[in-house]
Amino acid sequence: MTGDSVTVVVAGPDEHGVGEELTALGATVSRIEDVVSAAALTDAGIADADYLVLTDVEEATGIPVAKELNPDVTVVTYAERSLPEFVAAVADHAVDPALLSAAVVAEELAGDD
Template identity: 45%
Template sequence: MQVIIVGSDPDGITDALEAEGHSVTVADVGNRPGLEEAGIHDADVYLLTEMAQATSIAVAKDLVPDLRIVVYAEGSLPDFASRQTDLVVDPNLLGPEAVAEEL
C-alpha cells in the first residue's frame, strides 16, 4: 500500500508503516504541489500527523476523491475536515505499530 504522510513524525508512524511493508512518502507541506510531488495520485492512504495542516485534507480529496484519509495526531479536526476523514487516532491512545497493522 502507498501511504503519503503530511507533517512531522514525532511518534514514529513512518517506521511502523514501513515495517508492515507499506511504501511511505513524506510531504512536509500538504499543498497541491507538495502532494503531487509526493505521488498523491498513486497513493492509497493520506495520513496527516499535524492538525495545523488539516486544510490539506480537502486538497488531497480534490486530487484523489477515493483516497482513504487517516489522521494520527492529537487535537480536534475542524468540521469540514472531519467529514472527509475516514479514521482519526490519537497517538496517546494507540501506538504507531497498531495503526500501521490496521492499515
C-alpha cells in the same frame, strides 16, 4: 501483510514513528514535511496513494485537496488534537496517539488491502 503493498503519504512531523512502522511492514511511504499543498501532495504521489496520514491538524486544509486529487484516498489523522470542524467530515478516520500506538495503526493500514 497479504497482497500488494499499500502506498501511504505521511504529512507532518512523525513524532510517533507511524511512517517507520509502515515501512517496516512493507508499505511504500512518501513524506510531506512542509505545507500540505496540491503541489506537495502531487510530488509525494497522492494520485496513487491508498492512504494520507496527517499528523499535524494545522495542515488540515490539505485533506480536501488530497481528496480532490485522489477521491479514493483514505485520510487518517494521527494527532492528539481534533480536526477543525470544516474538514472533520472529510477525513475518514481520526486516531489519537494516546489511544493507539503507531505500530497498531500501521498494522491496520498495511493489512487493510
